[in-house]
Amino acid sequence: MSVPLFSLRAFDVVYRDGAGEHPALLSLDLDIAAGRHLAILGESGSGKSTLAMALAGLLPPGAERRGALAAPGFAAPPRLGRDIGLVFQDPSGSLDPLMRVGDQIAEARRVNRGGSRGEARAAAEAWLGRVAIPEPGLAARRYPHQFSGGQKQRIALAAALAGDPSVLIADEPTSALDTVTQHGIVALLRDVAEAGGLTLIFVTHDIALASGIADDIAILHRGRLVESGPASEVFEAPFHPYTRALLATRLTLGMRRRRRFAEIDPRDFSVRVPGEAANG
Numbered sequence: 001m002s003v004p005l006f007s008l009r010a011f012d013v014v015y016r017d018g019a020g021e022h023p024a025l026l027s028l029d030l031d032i033a034a035g036r037h038l039a040i041l042g043e044s045g046s047g048k049s050t051l052a053m054a055l056a057g058l059l060p061p062g063a064e065r066r067g068a069l070a071a072p073g074f075a076a077p078p079r080l081g082r083d084i085g086l087v088f089q090d091p092s093g094s095l096d097p098l099m100r101v102g103d104q105i106a107e108a109r110r111v112n113r114g115g116s117r118g119e120a121r122a123a124a125e126a127w128l129g130r131v132a133i134p135e136p137g138l139a140a141r142r143y144p145h146q147f148s149g150g151q152k153q154r155i156a157l158a159a160a161l162a163g164d165p166s167v168l169i170a171d172e173p174t175s176a177l178d179t180v181t182q183h184g185i186v187a188l189l190r191d192v193a194e195a196g197g198l199t200l201i202f203v204t205h206d207i208a209l210a211s212g213i214a215d216d217i218a219i220l221h222r223g224r225l226v227e228s229g230p231a232s233e234v235f236e237a238p239f240h241p242y243t244r245a246l247l248a249t250r251l252t253l254g255m256r257r258r259r260r261f262a263e264i265d266p267r268d269f270s271v272r273v274p275g276e277a278a279n280g
């Protein structure tokens with residue numbers, strides 16, 4: 001790999017609160033390559049969001065970092081909005097309900113890239129078009145509540161990209177959406193990342209979505225990186241028993257959601273399909 005965008009070595013994150021210490025990431029060694037699409041995959045609580053927030057420089061004050069997290073692929077320390085765009089699971093959390101969506105995207109443009117108000121407004125409408133919001137000129141004058149959940153996520157994406165970042169971190173951006181809308185958002189993320197030559201870091205618990213978007217995969221389990229590499233290698237020749245178990249659960253992806261990860265026994269990584277013998 002040429003110079004990685006991000007490089008983590010023996011990287012730990014520990015949360016501390018009144019109830020004690022909660023290790024969220026343990027001894028992570030990972031290089032993230034520029035221009036590729038990385039899916040960070042794992043079940044709930046495995047540390048995916050913690051890793052995404054650490055990369056974005058957004059760990060909360062109570063989080064203690066140890067080890068190294070460097071950004072050698074940037075000329076200067078990366079800045080949120082300008083170098084790194086961020087979208088979350090709930091687009092309402094990143095959109096101001098009292099502000100017209102066009103103004104929000106224009107503001108993100110001006111704060112990060114300067115220019116006149118007119119230029120920023122034009123950029124906002126162009127972005128609304130690029131994320132496939134119909135009638136961008138009219139849409140720009142509407143408020144977030146006047147859009148569907150999927151449209152709001154598209155608008156949040158436009159705001160995240162308005163500052164022309166080179167990296168987009170998407171933390172479970174489709175979890176709150178129905179399946180059809182999910183696939184539309186994933187296709188859009190892939191398209192905008194490809195068109196802009198962006199590095200995409202996509203956090204998900206869903207193997208099917210990860211396999212639809214990722215060049216590279218990093219799999220977390222209980223705060224540890226158990227496997228990482230090109231998606232084709234990880235999916236075709238998984239090395240770690242947890243990855244093999246995770247892929248075995250892929251058979252159940254068409255089934256009810258709650259079954260997906262509950263079937264892996266953390267003690268021996270065997271896969272237990274409810275009502276059947278373990279096949280791990």
Ligand SMILES: Nc1ncnc2c1ncn2[C@@H]1O[C@H](COP(=O)(O)OP(=O)(O)OP(=O)(O)O)[C@@H](O)[C@H]1O
Nearest residue numbers: 015022023024043044045046047048049050051060
């Ligand atoms: N602010 C916090 N204070 C204390 N513990 C935290 C905090 N944030 C996360 N944790 C703990 O750190 C661990 C990793 O959490 P994290 O949110 O990174 O996992 P995740 O894989 O993104 O999970 P999910 O998919 O459910 O969002 C969990 O045990 C979680 O309870």
